[in-house]
Amino acid sequence: MAGPLDGVRIIDLTTVLMGPYATQMLADFGADVVKVESPQGDVMRRAGPHGDRAMGPLYLHANRNKRSIVLDLxxxxxxxxxMDLCRTADVLTYNIRPQAMARLGLGYDDLRAVNPRLIYAGMFGYGRSGPYAAYPAYDDLIQGASGIPGALQRAGNAEPRYAPMNISDRTVGLYAMGAICAALYARERSGQGQAVDIPMFETMAQFVLSDHLYGETFRPAEGPMGYARLMAPDRRPFQTADGHVCVLLYTDAHWRKFFRIAGREADLDNDPRFRDLASRTAHIGELYAIVATEMRKRSTADWLVLLGEADIPVAKMNSFEDLLADPHLNATGFFEETEHPTEGALRGLAVPSRWSDTAPAHRHPAPRIGEQTEAILREIGYAGDEIAALQAAGVTKAQP
Structure with a gap:
């Protein structure tokens, strides 16, 4: 087997990042992902440096192990x-609004009629039963709607800002990948497919509020919202005498060892705010302020040694560039250098999980637009003259 999902075929109508990220993981796990693109192609092909062939870096990293077919919906x-592709497929994924899919004649009832075993997985902005159902949704909008910029401001940033990565797209993409795998497992027991809705807003609201519902978890409330440890302004990489270091002080042993290193063990014993986990959590801001003051007194190298020897969790703060040279990532084969047939030498990112059997793999690079159009159409029974007619009508195109 080429991977745990070998033999599963996915018809992927998604574009941009959330959907393609989910289906790229499924493709890594061995699924045959057929990426259906408009004649203009996925917009992410042109994000970042991409040359004449529209093969930009974000597209390359989210579409490996897939095959591309052009179809004008x-x-x-x-x-x-x-519809013909879906007759023998296992999953269809889409990320336009469900109402638009229905208008195209590609709603769940339409596709279930031709393949009752199909998993019909939608990734879109808001649950279809709520008042926001028709709203547009992109990563920045969902970050804002789910409270991430406000949380950063509340935690001490001067102005609200978005997390500097596509955290909504990638978090919801991860959830969608798991939901699709679970639906496939359920189908193995029932024999029937089903529709699965994965709304961005609700998924990210759960992601945020699992930490920050906090006191409002109880009815009536037993405190404010916001997990105090995560919201403390000094919960950040600590500035040292010559840089920054990341430290997690959590258990009684961690705090006692740190205060001993700082020569302030008596403060921990004599201050009732710091005696146990509950009181420390309530006063975590004051504690982190003490840590910040002490950390500035020694170098990063000194702290890495001292805290490491004390068995206190510590790590250096890496930049993007540091990650490329990181000895652990390089030792585990995290970076893969491949030769793309049109783009030349590329640096890729390995599948991070390790399997004793049916291991996922980087089987082939991200496709050019329409690279497998003819092969895929022939697989579902289209003859050469039918393919030529589709090309003549501008419905499809194929790469040489």
Missing amino acids: KHALGRKAV
Whole structure:
């Protein structure tokens, strides 16, 4: 087997990042992911340096192990071809609004009629039963709606800001990957497919509020919202005499060892705010302020040694560039150098999990737009003249 999902075929109508990230993981796990693109291609092809072939870095990292077919879903023949692809597929994924899928004649009832075993997985902004159902949704908007910029401001940033990565797209993509695998497992027991909705807003609201519902968990409330340890302004990489270091002080032993290193063990014993986990959590801001003051008195190298010897969790603060040279990542084979047939030498990121059997793998690079159009159409029974007619009508195109 090429991977744990070997033999599963996924028809992927998603674009940009959330959906393609989910289906890239499924492709890494061995699924045959057929990426259906419009004649213009996925917009992420042109994000960042991409050359004449529209093969930008974010596209390359989210679409490996997939095959590309061009179909214009605004054309009846393009929609028919998608229906034909779904007749023998296991999963269809999409990330436009469900109402738009229904208008295209590609709603769940339409596809269930041709394949009752199909898993119909939608990744879109808001649950379809709520008042926001028709709202547009992108990573920045969902970060804001789910409270992330406000949390950063509340934790001490002068102004609210978005997390500097596509955290909503990637978090919801991870959740979607798991949901699709669970739906496939359920189908193995029942024999029937089903529709699965994965809304971004609700998924990210759960992600945020699992930490920060906090006192409002209880009815009536037993305190304010916001997990105090995560919201403390000094919960950040600590400045040292010559840089920064990341430290997690949590258990009684951690705090006692740190105060001993700092020569302030009596403060821990004599101050009732710091005697146990509950009181420390309530006064974590004051504690972190003490740590910040002490950390500035020694170098990063000194702290890494002292805290490491004391068995206090500590790590250096890496930049993006540091990650490229990181000895652990390089020793575990995290970075893969491959030769793309059109883009030349590329640095890729390995599948992070390790398997004793059915290991996921980097089987082939991200495809050019429409690279496998003809092969995929022939697999579902289209003859050469039918493919030529689709090309003549502008419904599809194939790379040489």
